[in-house]
Amino acid sequence: MKALIIDDENKARRLLERLLQEQCPEITEIIGASDLEAGVASIKNELPDLVYLDIEMPKYSGLQILDLMGDTPVNFQIIFTTAYNEYAVEAFKLSAIDYLLKPIDIKELRTATEKAISTLKEQSINNKLEDLKKAFNQLALNKIALEIPKGVIFITHDDIVHFEADGMYTKVHLINRPSELICKPLKHFVAQLQALPIFYKPHRSYLVNLKHIKELSKKDGHHLVMSNNKTIPISK
Incomplete structure (x- = not known):
């Protein structure tokens, strides 16, 4: 054999x-x-x-x-x-x-x-x-695959607060667990999730889950406050 x-x-x-x-x-x-x-x-x-x-x-x-x-x-x-x-x-x-x-x-x-x-x-x-x-x-219908050094984790869409560009990498901010740094650019996730109405790109460096928007603030320019208290700028 x-x-x-x-x-x-x-x-x-x-x-x-x-x-x-x-x-x-x-x-x-x-x-x-x-x-x-x-x-x-x-x-x-x-x-x-x-x-x-x-x-x-x-x-x-x-x-x-x-x-x-x-x-x-x-x-x-x-x-x-x-x-x-x-x-x-x-x-x-x-x-x-x-x-x-x-x-x-x-x-x-x-x-x-x-x-x-x-x-x-x-x-x-x-x-x-x-x-x-x-x-x-x-x-994959209700989850997204995130490639991490140890393998791949599958995260439900609702567990994602927002994506944040970090050069050619993307930081994925999640509910009730540490954020993950993924070795793919933000545009990869934008293309992958563009058909889902719950995701919105308010700024070239961010892709947010609308379900996790806590506040729309006009102080010092328009920006979003997410459920994790992260402030996201809104492009003019």
Whole structure:
């Protein structure tokens, strides 16, 4: 049984390889790739039976594997490795895709690997990946994905007070939890949320949730006071 590990973190690849060697004797050969493009090339050349696939990687997400595979048949089993939080985990459960939460638990690794081996020739991974995409889209109806260093968190729209531009980054101010600094510009969120009437851009550096406006003040020029007492200027 041949396994391929696709992960942009070299340390994570080495750790998973060691765990597989120690815990999964059915796997006799292990190869690695540092990004999805290299991983797909290895899939086509090496024909692995199992692919342990990280989701958050530079340039391409692991969820885009079907896009890069093209017409090449997916006749291997995928186990996603992810640092996603509980909301995203629900998407994996809904789609019946195997996944391992980082840091990887040895017992869960054995269980997922044994399941993948037993079902390798029974189900179409293509259909399961499409189901996963649908599940993520369903979650996204009322939530927004915020990419943080540890993974991705899903926040409901109502929990967002406002977005604040910080150069090429954006600070997301939230209810009852610390703000998050996201490595995407404000225009990314403006484009993503422009169809939702609850979000309004009063200033080039801010995008606010209208539900959290506490006051419209005319003192020293027009500005908004948000529910977190942050003052937001209004452009003329």
